[in-house]
Amino acid sequence: MKALILVGGFGTRLHPLTLNFPKPLVDFANKPIVLHQIEALKEVGVTEVILAINYQPEVMISFLKDFEDKLGIKIRCSQETEPLGTAGPLALARDKLVDGSGEPFFVLNCDVISEYPFAELIQFHKSHGGEATIMVTKVDEPSKYGVVVMDEDSGRRVDRFVEKPEVFVGNKINAGIYLLNPSVLDRIELRPTSMEKEVFPKIASDKLLYAMVLPGFWMDIGQPEDYITGQRLYLDSLRKKASTKLAAGPHIVGNVLIHENAVIGEGCIIGPDVVIGPECVIESGVTLSRCTVMRGVLIKEQACVSSSIIGWHSRIGQRAQIENTTIGEGAHVFDKVHINGGVVLPHEEIKSSILSPG
Incomplete structure (x- = not known):
């Protein structure tokens, strides 16, 4: 089987992290986002993955060669x-996706994280005899999304789509994971198109x-x-599986994942x-909650970080307070600086507090 992952463009929503790395290579739980998907696809027999991309393909391939x-x-x-939107890339990659076997192929949005129940998806797809299967997920506030409305008789065939409904029509939305027969490609023109x-x-x-x-x-x-x-x-899912990957000890509160060579x-x-990623140094008296600390970060004594992403090789000073902030690669936050709601560009030095989003 084959799979196509819609990587997309510049990843502007994840700035400043994507100023240095393509979005699929940004770490999530100490592993590039796209690698979570590739490993799950491999487990169900996918032998080839095509990355639909328009930004830094050479960086992607160079990085992923080892994993290949x-x-x-x-x-x-x-x-x-x-x-080319979300459908045009399928037309562009048609020759790579079609191999004459007639086997369906996966299509994934690279932003999506889940438990990736691909084996169940294959079984479901083969059971209904249709042309395409989409995965849907239930949400509490469907009015914010495009809702997938199911046929009342079958309960699993899609009847229609309703964009941001003002009255309740259902609570299931497109999860960005598909299994498609090759015949779907005949419906897609090589132009900007929306699936x-x-x-x-x-x-x-x-x-x-x-x-x-x-x-x-x-x-x-x-x-x-x-x-x-x-x-x-994701961490809660690991906990439910009784994973030994999660950290334990008197200094650990709730679900925590720490790379083995972090200090x-x-x-x-x-x-x-x-x-907490590899090669990180977390000095004494530090408080961390609801945050990611990526590779090579130094957090000095008695600093506090919450609801934030600390990019690769950054430095957080003594008694600094970081809240609701995304810090780019190699930035330096000085001692006793307080940042609340900031976006710190790569390699910037922050010497004074930022107390409002900026």
């Missing part, structure tokens, strides 16, 4: 010269589109606040919902 060899899976890029607004409604009108409710958690982690929420859901000082309070 380790996982025994082929990884290729399909590069857009102009933005959600153009292609799927046509398949639904032909009564060939089905939806499977995604079990477990789901989150689009394409912007910092959702990234932090997605991390909490943690005495008297720290870490958690809940914290990820």
